[in-house]
Amino acid sequence: xxxxxxxxxxxxxxxxxxxxxxxxxxxxxxxxxxxxxxxxxxxxxxxxxxxxxxxxxxxxxxxxxxxxxxxxxxxxxxxxxxxxxxxxxxxxxxxxxxxxxxxxxxxxxxx
Amino acid sequence: xxxxxxxxxxxxxxxxxxxxxxxxxxxxxxxxxxxxxxxxxxxxxxxxxxxxxxxxxxxxxxxxxxxxxxxxxxxxxxxxxxxxxxxxxxxxxxxxxxxxxxxxxxxxxxxxxxxxxxx
Numbered sequence: 666x667x668x669x670x671x672x673x674x675x676x677x678x679x680x681x682x683x684x685x686x687x688x689x690x691x692x693x694x695x696x697x698x699x700x701x702x703x704x705x706x707x708x709x710x711x712x713x714x715x716x717x718x719x720x721x722x723x724x725x726x727x728x729x730x731x732x733x734x735x736x737x738x739x740x741x742x743x744x745x746x747x748x749x750x751x752x753x754x755x756x757x758x759x760x761x762x763x764x765x766x767x768x769x770x771x772x773x774x775x776x
Numbered sequence: 777x778x779x780x781x782x783x784x785x786x787x788x789x790x791x792x793x794x795x796x797x798x799x800x801x802x803x804x805x806x807x808x809x810x811x812x813x814x815x816x817x818x819x820x821x822x823x824x825x826x827x828x829x830x831x832x833x834x835x836x837x838x839x840x841x842x843x844x845x846x847x848x849x850x851x852x853x854x855x856x857x858x859x860x861x862x863x864x865x866x867x868x869x870x871x872x873x874x875x876x877x878x879x880x881x882x883x884x885x886x887x888x889x890x891x892x893x894x895x
Contacts, residue, residue, distance in 0.1 A: 667820060700881040702821070709870055709888055710813075710821065715881035753821050757880040764836045765811075765823035765880055 668693060669754050669768035676774040682742040685771045687754035689735050693766055697757040699737040701730055704751040704770075713752070714739060741773075749775045778802035778884055780871050785889030792861050792893070798854040798871030798886055806849040809874030811882055812856050814867035814891075824869070825856065839865075861893045 670688040677683040687699065701714040712721050714730035717737065729740045737756075741748055754768040784796040796812070812824040825845040826834040833845050844857040854871050868890050872882035 697880070698878055700878060702882075709885040710882075711885070712875065712881055712883045715875055715878040715883070719877060721875075721877075721883060755821070755823075755880075761837060763834060765826070767821045767823065770820045 667769035668758060668766035669756065671752075671754060671768035671771045673769065674772050674774065676776055677741075677744045678776045679744055679746060681744045682740060683744060683773065684741075685739045685752050685754075685773070687737045687739070687768050689737075689756060689766075691735060692760045693735075693756040693758040694732065694737055695735040696759060699730065699732050700755045701728075701739045702753045702755065704753065706750070710753065744775055746775045749773055778873075780873065780884055780886035782869065782871050782886040782889040785869065785891045787892045787894065788861055789895050790862060790893055793857070793859045794861065794891060796856040796858070796869055796871075796889060796891070798856075800852045800854065800873075803873070803884075805847075805852040808876070809879060810845075810847060810854045811872045811874060812843075812845060812854075812869060813872055813882065813885075814865075814869045815888075816867040819867075822867070826874070827854070858891070861891075863893050865891060866893045867891060 698716045702710040703713045704710040717732040718730045758766045811826045827845045842860045868888040870888045871886045873884040875881040875883035
């Protein structure tokens with residue numbers, strides 16, 4: 666059972682906009698920034714969004730992040746077949762002397 | 777090229793020990809926090825440990841007291857000493873660099889090394 670809650674799956678057709686939610690609590694998302702990772706099949710995770718809504722260099726602006734209260738969202742616009750991957754949210758949690766917590770991951774399927 | 781390369785994974789019996797290494801290149805290793813993250817087959821990501829630039833260390837409860845993270849800046853290397861291993865520790869172990877933009881974001885990842893705990 667992951668500390669951050671994500672839907673296990675999401676889907677969309679090419680060109681569509683999809684969103685993936687991430688729900689936490691006051692000790693993690695409510696008081697710290699949220700980061701998002703993309704993991705393509707058989708590869709290591711890649712940082713997609715940091716500090717709630719910042720994109721690392723090289724990440725297309727089709728990807729965007731937002732945070733409100735104890736929840737966060739990742740939005741992907743202009744969906745492409747190569748976006749089919751697992752997506753994870755993560756945040757620092759202030760409880761138990763502090764630790765990083767992840768969501769359980771959302772498998773995005775491009776139909 | 778900025779790169780992290782893990783090594784040291786393998787098969788170990790329950791109760792045994794293993795030491796993972798991570799070789800960094802292409803950046804000033806000593807200036808970054810470093811982390812270990814693991815992923816069991818078909819499962820999600822789990823943060824395992826972190827070490828700051830000053831050598832301060834952090835662990836989740838699941839590995840505290842059994843795992844020790846360390847770094848050797850002169851060798852651009854990160855380590856994870858794993859003792860009292862359990863079947864539940866079986867996973868791919870990734871080393872990751874803490875981002876300068878957000879200390880708790882991991883902006884560079886290695887390819888991972890597989891650890892299997894089984895008799």
